[in-house]
Amino acid sequence: MKIITLTTDIGWFYAAQMKAKILSINGDARIVDITHSIHPQNILEGAYALYSSVIHFPEAIHIAVVDPEVGTERRPIIVETKKGYLVGPDNGILIPAASRLGIKNVYEIKEKKYMAEKISNTFHGRDIFSPVAAHLSLGVMPYEIGEKIEDYKNLDFEGVEEGEIISGKVIFIDRFGNIITNIPDRYVKWKHGDWVGVRLSGKALEIKFLKSYGYAEKGEMLLTVSSSNFLEISCRDGNAHEMLGAEIGDTVEILGKV
Numbered sequence: 001m002k003i004i005t006l007t008t009d010i011g012w013f014y015a016a017q018m019k020a021k022i023l024s025i026n027g028d029a030r031i032v033d034i035t036h037s038i039h040p041q042n043i044l045e046g047a048y049a050l051y052s053s054v055i056h057f058p059e060a061i062h063i064a065v066v067d068p069e070v071g072t073e074r075r076p077i078i079v080e081t082k083k084g085y086l087v088g089p090d091n092g093i094l095i096p097a098a099s100r101l102g103i104k105n106v107y108e109i110k111e112k113k114y115m116a117e118k119i120s121n122t123f124h125g126r127d128i129f130s131p132v133a134a135h136l137s138l139g140v141m142p143y144e145i146g147e148k149i150e151d152y153k154n155l156d157f158e159g160v161e162e163g164e165i166i167s168g169k170v171i172f173i174d175r176f177g178n179i180i181t182n183i184p185d186r187y188v189k190w191k192h193g194d195w196v197g198v199r200l201s202g203k204a205l206e207i208k209f210l211k212s213y214g215y216a217e218k219g220e221m222l223l224t225v226s227s228s229n230f231l232e233i234s235c236r237d238g239n240a241h242e243m244l245g246a247e248i249g250d251t252v253e254i255l256g257k258v
Contacts, residue, residue, distance in 0.1 A: 001084060002030045003060035004133050007050045008125060009038035010065055017123075018063070018130045021116065025134035032057075041068040043093050045248050047155055048171045048180070050086075050097040052228040057084075061133045062097065064088040065125035076109040076128050077152060078142045085142065087133045089124070092155035107146035114145050159183035159252070166254040170200075170246050171230075177239030181252045183231040190257050196223055197255030200233065200246055206258050207233065 004022055008015060015036045022029050034053045038046045046066035054062055060083075067074070067089045075090040082102035086094040090108070109115075109128060114135045116127035132145055159168025159182050168183040179200075190196055190209050198205045207223040208216070216222040216236035221243070226232040231254065234240050 001059055001061060001137050002026075002028060003032060003057060004029050004137055005032045005034050005053070005057065005060055005062045006036065006065075007034040007038070007046055007053070007062065008036045008065040009040050009042065009046060010125065011036050014123065014125070017126045018065075021126050021130040022134045022137075025131060026137050029134060029137050032060075034062075038066050039248065042066060042248055043068070043091055044155065044157075044169075044171050047093045047096050047157060048182075048228075050093065051100060051157075052172075054083075054086075054097045055100055060084045061136050062086045062094075063125070063129050063133050064093045064097075065129060066093055067091065067124060070124050071121035075149075075152075076124060076132075077149070078107045078109060078132065078136070078146060079103060079152075080105040080107070080142050085133070085136050087129045087136070090153050092153045095152065095154045096157040105142070106149055106152045107142045108149050109146045111145050114140065157182060159187070161187055164256055168231075168252045168254075170248050170250045170252060173241045173246070173248060177235065177241035177243075178226070179233040179240050179244065179246050180226050180228070181231045181233070183252065183254060185225045185229045185231065187254070188225065188231070195258040197258050198223065198233070199251075199253040199255060200244060201250040203244065205244075 077090045079086040079098040119127040166187045168181045171182045172180040192211045194209050210222045218237045
């Protein structure tokens with residue numbers, strides 16, 4: 001298993017140190033950067049980036065570092081799945097992606113010999129997660145590195161249906177300004193072309209549900225299903241994020257067909 005991916009909020013300078021640590025242990029590792037531009041400390045955004053990406057890889061090891069509790073009693077973990085491993089902090093960031101791949105076991109990382117010789121209190125991504133991932137890529141088994149646990153942290157990742165209203169939140173805003181919610185497409189009960197009532201950050205909106213961006217008029221707002229199968233609020237040839245002022249974590253309510 002030679003592919004190791006990185007999803008972090010730490011930027012390229014610190015990410016290079018993680019790569020150096022991996023390559024010093026396994027020089028044949030194939031390192032893929034998913035992103036190093038997650039907003040600082042935004043676990044939900046990091047979880048979405050990881051969730052959206054892992055399904056497209058062959059068997060791989062995925063490291064995630066969005067770790068506001070680094071250096072505390074927060075546990076470092078390995079999640080064993082049907083399609084590889086995820087390595088990172090026990091703060092919920094790994095679990096949506098791991099669930100998508102099929103969780104088999106979760107281990108708290110314990111064995112010092114699979115970590116860096118000196119461990120920084122502020123950079124476990126380099127000194128714990130990267131060495132552990134490199135050793136996994138060489139065939140070390142997760143039960144050799146840690147102890148199995150059941151009480152790992154999860155995230156409130158998906159929106160929920162409450163009567164006539166579907167409640168969720170903004171979990172990602174891409175470079176085009178598309179506002180991606182955590183409301184999965186299984187809640188869609190409308191046809192393309194229907195107008196749908198939406199409440200975003202307390203603002204009441206009526207938005208047309210369309211198959212894709214090209215079916216909207218230029219400058220028109222639309223509701224569509226994202227490439228990761230979540231409801232998305234977008235603007236044709238515009239920036240919905242700037243127009244509506246939404247931010248990651250803001251509440252979203254789908255009120256139904258107008």
